[in-house]
Amino acid sequence: KELKLGIITPPQHVWTKAAHEFAERVESESDGDLSVALFPAGQLGDEPAMFAQMQSGLLDMGIMTAAITSQREPSVNGWFTPFLFDNVEDAIQATQTPAAEQMLDNLSDKGLHAFGYTFAGMRHILMRDQAVTSIDDLDHQKIRIIPISAMQTWWRATGAVPTPIQLPDVYQGLQNKMIDGVGIDLDALVGSGFDEVAQHLTLTNHMAFPAIAMVSSTTWDTLSENEREVVNHAMHEALNWANQAQVDAEADNLDYLEQHIDVRHLDDAKAQFAKANTAFDDKFSVLPLISQFQQQVADQHAEK
Amino acid sequence: MTTYHGNLLTRASRTVVYVEQWVCNALIVAFGVLLIINAILRYAFNSPLFFAEELGVYILIWMAFMAISIGIHHDSHVRLTMLTGVMPDPLRAACYWISELICLVILAVLLKYSLDWVTSPAVTFDMAITLGWDKWVFYLIVPLFSATSLLHITARLTDRSRHAFALGVQED
Amino acid sequence: MTLGIFILLMLMGMPIAFVLLATTLAFILLDGNFRALETLPQVLFGSLEVFDLLAIPLFILLGEIMNEGGITRRIILAARAWFSWLPHSIAYVSLTSNLMLASIMGSATAQIAIMSRVMTPELEKDGYDKGFAAALTAGSGLLGPIIPPSMIFIIYGVIGQVSIGAMFLGGILPGLALFVIISGLIALFARRAKSANAPKQTRIDKWQATRGALLTLSIPLVIVGGIAFGIVTPTESAAVATLLAVLLGGLVFRELKLDSLPALLQRTARNTAIVLFLIAAAKAFGWVLVFNQVPQQVAEMMQTTTQSPLLFMLMVFALLIVVGMVLDGIAALIILVPILLPVAQQGYGIDPVAFGVVTCMTLTLGLLTPPVGAGLFVASAISDVSLARITFWILPFILAASLVILLTIFYPALVTAFL
Ligand code: NA
Ligand code: NA
Numbered sequence: 001k002e003l004k005l006g007i008i009t010p011p012q013h014v015w016t017k018a019a020h021e022f023a024e025r026v027e028s029e030s031d032g033d034l035s036v037a038l039f040p041a042g043q044l045g046d047e048p049a050m051f052a053q054m055q056s057g058l059l060d061m062g063i064m065t066a067a068i069t070s071q072r073e074p075s076v077n078g079w080f081t082p083f084l085f086d087n088v089e090d091a092i093q094a095t096q097t098p099a100a101e102q103m104l105d106n107l108s109d110k111g112l113h114a115f116g117y118t119f120a121g122m123r124h125i126l127m128r129d130q131a132v133t134s135i136d137d138l139d140h141q142k143i144r145i146i147p148i149s150a151m152q153t154w155w156r157a158t159g160a161v162p163t164p165i166q167l168p169d170v171y172q173g174l175q176n177k178m179i180d181g182v183g184i185d186l187d188a189l190v191g192s193g194f195d196e197v198a199q200h201l202t203l204t205n206h207m208a209f210p211a212i213a214m215v216s217s218t219t220w221d222t223l224s225e226n227e228r229e230v231v232n233h234a235m236h237e238a239l240n241w242a243n244q245a246q247v248d249a250e251a252d253n254l255d256y257l258e259q260h261i262d263v264r265h266l267d268d269a270k271a272q273f274a275k276a277n278t279a280f281d282d283k284f285s286v287l288p289l290i291s292q293f294q295q296q297v298a299d300q301h302a303e304k
Numbered sequence: 305m306t307t308y309h310g311n312l313l314t315r316a317s318r319t320v321v322y323v324e325q326w327v328c329n330a331l332i333v334a335f336g337v338l339l340i341i342n343a344i345l346r347y348a349f350n351s352p353l354f355f356a357e358e359l360g361v362y363i364l365i366w367m368a369f370m371a372i373s374i375g376i377h378h379d380s381h382v383r384l385t386m387l388t389g390v391m392p393d394p395l396r397a398a399c400y401w402i403s404e405l406i407c408l409v410i411l412a413v414l415l416k417y418s419l420d421w422v423t424s425p426a427v428t429f430d431m432a433i434t435l436g437w438d439k440w441v442f443y444l445i446v447p448l449f450s451a452t453s454l455l456h457i458t459a460r461l462t463d464r465s466r467h468a469f470a471l472g473v474q475e476d
Numbered sequence: 477m478t479l480g481i482f483i484l485l486m487l488m489g490m491p492i493a494f495v496l497l498a499t500t501l502a503f504i505l506l507d508g509n510f511r512a513l514e515t516l517p518q519v520l521f522g523s524l525e526v527f528d529l530l531a532i533p534l535f536i537l538l539g540e541i542m543n544e545g546g547i548t549r550r551i552i553l554a555a556r557a558w559f560s561w562l563p564h565s566i567a568y569v570s571l572t573s574n575l576m577l578a579s580i581m582g583s584a585t586a587q588i589a590i591m592s593r594v595m596t597p598e599l600e601k602d603g604y605d606k607g608f609a610a611a612l613t614a615g616s617g618l619l620g621p622i623i624p625p626s627m628i629f630i631i632y633g634v635i636g637q638v639s640i641g642a643m644f645l646g647g648i649l650p651g652l653a654l655f656v657i658i659s660g661l662i663a664l665f666a667r668r669a670k671s672a673n674a675p676k677q678t679r680i681d682k683w684q685a686t687r688g689a690l691l692t693l694s695i696p697l698v699i700v701g702g703i704a705f706g707i708v709t710p711t712e713s714a715a716v717a718t719l720l721a722v723l724l725g726g727l728v729f730r731e732l733k734l735d736s737l738p739a740l741l742q743r744t745a746r747n748t749a750i751v752l753f754l755i756a757a758a759k760a761f762g763w764v765l766v767f768n769q770v771p772q773q774v775a776e777m778m779q780t781t782t783q784s785p786l787l788f789m790l791m792v793f794a795l796l797i798v799v800g801m802v803l804d805g806i807a808a809l810i811i812l813v814p815i816l817l818p819v820a821q822q823g824y825g826i827d828p829v830a831f832g833v834v835t836c837m838t839l840t841l842g843l844l845t846p847p848v849g850a851g852l853f854v855a856s857a858i859s860d861v862s863l864a865r866i867t868f869w870i871l872p873f874i875l876a877a878s879l880v881i882l883l884t885i886f887y888p889a890l891v892t893a894f895l
Contacts (some may be wrong), residue, residue, distance in 0.1 A: 004767075011822070043766045048430055049515070049522050055426045058511040072429045110429075140351075147434060152354075161352065164434075165709070166527075169639050178709070329741040332533060339530065339715035343708060357527050360711075364533065365524045368756075371749030372493075380746055381491035381753060382804050386848050388489035396489075403490035410497050418517035446517045 001227075003219070005061040006039045006050045012191065014249065015063050015211055016040045018118055018242035022213075025234035034227060036061075055111045057218030063118065066210040067148040072110050075103045075289035079210050080150035082277045083270040084297055088119050088250050091208040092243050093300055099293035104212065106289075111217045115235040118242045120209040121185030121250050124201060128174050128181060131200035131264055135159065135272045141180040144170055150284060151207070155183065157279035167192070174198045185209060186253035187246075199261040203254075204269045213239060317459035320452050321377045324370045331367040335360045355434040362432070362442045369449040377456040401461075408457055415450035422447060478502050492807045496757035503764040512767065516760060523759030524752060527711060528634050533748040534714035535582040535625055538695075538721055540740045542580060545725020545732040547692045548590050551576045554689030557682045566602045567612060567662045570595040574616035575655055576689070578623035579696035580717075582630070584843050588617035588851050592858040607869035608665055610859035614844055614851050614866070615873030616658060621840050622651035625699050625717075628836045630710060631755065631806060636817045638828045640710045643836075644700065646829045646891035650837065650884050657876045665872075691728060695720050751806060758810035765814065775819040785824040789831075789885045792816060793838055797878075800842020804850065808839050830888035834881060841877050844870050 005023070009015045016038075023036035044050055044059060047068035053059035070076040078099065085091040094100055095117045104114035125132050125143075132138060138160040145151045147164035155162040163179055167188070173179045175197040182194065183206075189195060213235055223231065257263050266272060285291050338353075338360055346352035375381050388396050421427065422443045430439035481502045485495045504512045542548060555572045559565035574591060581587050591613045599609035621628045624644035633640035695717045702708040708716065725732030765771060782788055799808045813835065820826040843851030846867050856866045884890050 037769060039766065044763065045515075045519060045522055046525075049518055051429075052426050052518055053515050056511050056514045058509065058515055071431055149431075152434065156354070162354070163352075164357065166637075169641070169709070172639060172641055325742060325745070328745045329738060332537065332741050332744055335530065336534065336537065336715060336718060339534070339712060340719050343712040343716050346712075347708075360530050361525055361527055364530050365521065367533070367745065368524055368749060368752040371745040372753040372756075375746055375749040375753065378746070380750065381493055382750055382807060383489045383491050384486050384802065384848070385489055386802055387487045399488040403485065403488050403494070406485070406490065406498055407494045410494060410501060413501065413513065414497075414517065414520075417513050420514065421517045443517075443521060446521055 001034050003034060003036045003060040003215075003231075004039065004044075005036055005063070006042075006044045006053070006059050007063045008042045008047055008050075008065065009063075010041045013040075014120070014187065014242050014245050015118060017245070018238045019063055021241050022234050022238035025237055026231060029234055030227065030230045034230065054214070054216040057216050059216065060219040061213070061215045063211050063213045066117075066212060067146060067150075069107070069212050070148070070150070073103060073106050074284075075099075075106060075287055075293070076212075077150050077284045077287070078103070078290035078293040080148075080154075080207050080280070081285070081290070081294055082154055082206050082273060082280055084294060085122065085208050086205055088122055088208070088243075088247050090297075090301075091119055091122070091210065092117075092247075094293075094297045097293060097296040097300065099289055099296050102289060103293075107212075107214065108217065112214045113217055113220045115213040115215070115232065116239050117210045117212055118239045119246050120211070121187045121246065121253070122205045123183050123185055123207045123209060124189075124203050124205065126182050126184055126189055126194060126198050127200040127202070128177065128179075128198040129200070131262060132181075132202040132204075132266065133264075135276070138181075142178070144173065144179045144182040144184075150280065151183070153283050154207075154273075154276045154280050157276040158273060170194065171197060183207075186257065187249055190253045190256060195257060195261050201257060201261055201263045203263065203265045204273075206269065206273065311463075313455070313459040314463050317377060317456050320455060321374055324374050324452065328367055328370045328374065331363050331370075335363040335367070338363070358432050358434045365442065366445050369445045370452075373449050373452045373456060376453045377460070379460065404457055404461055408454065411450050411454045411457070415447055415454065418443075418446040418450055477506060492804065493753040493757040496754075496761040496811070500757075500760045500764050503768065507768065512764065515763075519760045519763045520756045523756045526634050528630060528640055528709075529752070529755070531625075531630050531640070531711040531714045532627060532751055533744060534711065534718055535627055535630070536747045537740075537744045538714060538718045539581050539583065539586050540744055541718065541721040541725055541732060542695075543590060544736050544740060545721060546729045547580070547695075547721065547725060548577060548594070550685075550688035550692050550729070552594060554685045557685035560682075566598055567604065567666060568659065570599060570612060571616050571655065571658055571662065574613075574619050575623065575651075576693065576696075578619035578621075578651070579693075579700065580625075581620055582625045582627040584617045584620040584840055585850050585854055587620035588614050588843075589854045589858060591617060592855045596855075596859040596861075604665075605869070606859070606861050607865040610855045610861040610866045611869035611873055612658075612662070613859070614855035614870060615661075615876070617851055617855075618837075618840060618844070618873075618877055619651055619654060622647045622654060622833075622837055624648065625696075625710070625714070626836070627751070628806060628809060628840060629832070631751070632809060632813060632832045632836055633710075635755070635758075635810060635813045636828060636832060638832055642829045643832055644710070645894040646833045647836075649890045649893060650833060650880055653883060653890065654877060654880045657879060658873070661872055661876055688729075691724055695724075754807050754810050758807075758814075761811070762814040771815045771818055774815055775823050778819055779823050785820075785826050786885070788820065788824050789826065789834065792820070793834065793881060793885060796835060796838040797841070797845070800839050801845045802848050803842070804848075805836075805839035805842050808842070809835065827888060827892055830884070830891040833891045834884050837877070837881050837884070841874065841881070844874055844877075 005019055007016055007019050019038050023038060026034050026036050044053065047064055050059055050062050054062055066076050066079045107114045135158055138158045141160050142163045143155060143160045144165050145155050145162040152162055165173055170182060171192060171194060174194060285294065338356055342353050342356035388399055422440055427440045427443060432439050478499055482495060482499045485498055552573045555569045559569050577587055595613050596609045600606050624647055626647060629643040629647060630640050633643050698720060699713045699717050702713040817828060817831060820831045821828055843849050852863065852866060856863045
């Protein structure tokens with residue numbers, strides 16, 4: 001039996017590598033009974049298209065960004081709560097909270113069975129001409145963002161001009177001052193060589209960027225008990241592998257960047273961005289599951 | 305097919321095309337103006353319309369599907385005429401009829417599945433993010449396009465005077 | 477099986493976009509996976525949900541406005557004024573006008589149509605063979621899509637997810653190389669012109685002619701400059717250029733009339749529809765191909781044949797020449813890029829911009845290759861030269877363009893120099 005797995009990220013991305021990891025494990029653990037065909041880089045369409053294909057049972061599996069998943073399950077927006085996590089480890093730990101589990105369970109009435117989370121790096125701010133040392137430095141600056149509701153809301157409230165342009169155009173955009181900066185994770189920053197054209201990185205850790213591994217319920221129902229166990233196990237192994245890889249990558253990337261460009265921390269970042277954080281809260285934290293999630297994550301922090 | 309029937313269909317097809325062309329022209333002007341205003345706002349006043357790109361794309365999609373339907377009415381879509389050009393008339397007519405009937409089947413399939421799609425529960429989650437609108441409204445153009453194109457081809461097939469076998473030059 | 481259906485329907489003269497849709501359906505039916513039908517409408521809609529595609533109707537509209545607004549005429553007038561010191565300059569005037577026009581227009585067919593009407597009679601008057609005159613006009617039209625802006629580059633960028641700005645910059649040097657080589661051809665053939673018949677060059681006020689052209693050339697300045705310096709996206713540049721053309725044609729030259737607007741919009745809609753229908757249908761076609769893992773199989777097959785990127789590019793060049801003989805360039809591009817680009821990029825590590833420039837140039841050359849060549853048809857019809865005669869005269873130009881393409885294959889730096 002062949003499982004088709006779609007994913008939006010390009011071949012070299014950690015998530016795509018995790019998908020490869022999953023494919024290999026499934027094939028070896030099922031003794032070749034199950035195989036996985038990968039469709040990276042959005043080959044089967046954008047994420048809404050992949051969702052539709054999974055819901056109709058045409059596409060079997062996907063590793064979908066929380067961004068697009070949040071359109072189907074609004075509580076997933078809780079993950080974009082600004083300054084909720086200090087680093088990727090924090091975010092990984094938050095997947096253990098009951099609220100995070102509940103978000104996954106809520107996908108079942110959308111015809112999807114979710115396995116768990118994996119993460120891209122934390123989001124920071126890279127500027128072309130001058131570093132961000134306070135929120136005022138962002139005033140009227142054109143910042144490239146991923147056009148999702150949570151980011152749009154937060155960035156607009158910072159006073160910046162959020163500009164959604166395609167990732168392949170960002171390099172030239174920075175080089176030519178079409179945009180002044182980007183809100184970005186270190187993996188994408190180093191991977192696309194943006195440090196060549198913009199050299200002021202402010203580490204804000206302002207948002208996490210998770211993805212959720214899931215399978216179409218239609219497909220899930222056709223699998224035998226044994227097959228489900230194999231898939232489930234392989235996926236959890238792959239996600240754990242990816243999370244560890246991401247933690248390592250974060251350290252490596254930071255190491256590299258500190259040697260090459262101006263890198264600074266913004267220590268009072270949360271307070272600096274207070275008005276943007278309020279804009280986010282007003283729009284998203286009103287959802288009970290999101291506020292529960294925020295509370296549970298805060299409790300986790302308090303325990304440490 | 306009776307002449308009367310053909311005429312009725314032809315009239316319907318012409319009326320629809322007239323409306324489509326009018327809407328199309330308006331949409332071209334609309335997105336041209338939208339993009340120009342946005343470029344000016346962005347570079348002169350540093351405050352672009354945050355929804356301009358998304359709205360522009362949906363205007364384009366509506367314009368495109370209507371224009372494709374108009375193109376089907378005028379039979380102006382690109383064909384490979386290398387072989388049909390040297391065929392004897394009866395064979396060429398056969399090719400024309402068979403290919404147009406297949407087109408009808410394709411459009412009928414598209415009509416059915418696009419209606420299913422637009423009314424399916426899955427699309428209720430699709431939002432145009434910067435506009436904040438439900439996307440199914442924009443999706444309606446696909447069934448609409450399928451229906452008008454079905455009408456245009458049927459009208460053309462039932463009107464003997466409009467079987468244009470020799471086709472014009474291709475565009476690049 | 478499906479390949480057979482594809483070829484059969486194509487030869488039967490079914491509209492190419494419908495051929496692609498029919499083949500898609502055939503694929504789904506033979507595969508028995510009927511749920512794929514449910515995703516078809518979404519794939520069609522999603523294929524056009526791309527911001528960069530907005531540039532296409534805008535560039536088509538821009539071309540229409542330029543024609544109505546008397547802009548082409550001013551370019552030719554200026555070129556004539558500048559070259560009036562040179563005996564038998566008219567062939568160079570034609571080539572130079574084509575170069576300037578190419579920096580505004582994005583389509584070779586449209587450019588050939590305009591220039592054939594204006595330049596072929598002038599060339600003939602100066603004693604050039606009519607066949608050569610028509611072929612020169614058609615051959616120079618190749619500059620249209622290579623010198624930015626370019627519709628085919630935009631479409632390649634959208635399908636291949638490659639930066640359109642980079643494509644535009646990448647076309648400049650190969651375009652200029654073609655300009656130089658055609659100049660050489662003219663020098664070679666100009667000796668055949670019968671100087672006795674040549675009329676005296678009328679004196680044209682150089683400054684006045686130049687002023688008209690300078691105003692006009694603000695349009696490419698906006699397009700290329702805007703993109704090169706990253707001030708605007710290709711779509712925005714098209715919007716601003718359209719505004720400029722409306723202002724120039726309507727207010728400065730006063731040749732663009734309001735009552736020509738409906739017909740102008742109608743032509744824009746029709747030509748846009750032809751391209752976008754192909755893109756949408758090809759996207760659906762590409763989707764079933766990917767779903768059934770056809771590109772992966774092609775890639776594996778290719779890689780067992782050769783490991784050399786250079787050899788791979790030469791094979792692609794040969795394939796595209798053959799395809800371009802019978803198939804419309806944009807249709808061919810839309811069908812083949814989703815299959816070939818991943819192979820080129822991942823299998824052979826070829827730069828996607830260099831691959832794009834070579835692919836687009838080769839398929840554009842298809843406009844001039846018999847038996848099916850829109851550029852040949854247009855030039856032959858408008859210049860009133862038989863297809864056989866123009867085909868004979870076009871050969872040197874095909875060789876010239878092939879030479880430039882091969883140069884680009886062997887020295888991709890021609891493309892990547894500005895990036
Ligand atoms: Na051009
Ligand atoms: Na050809």
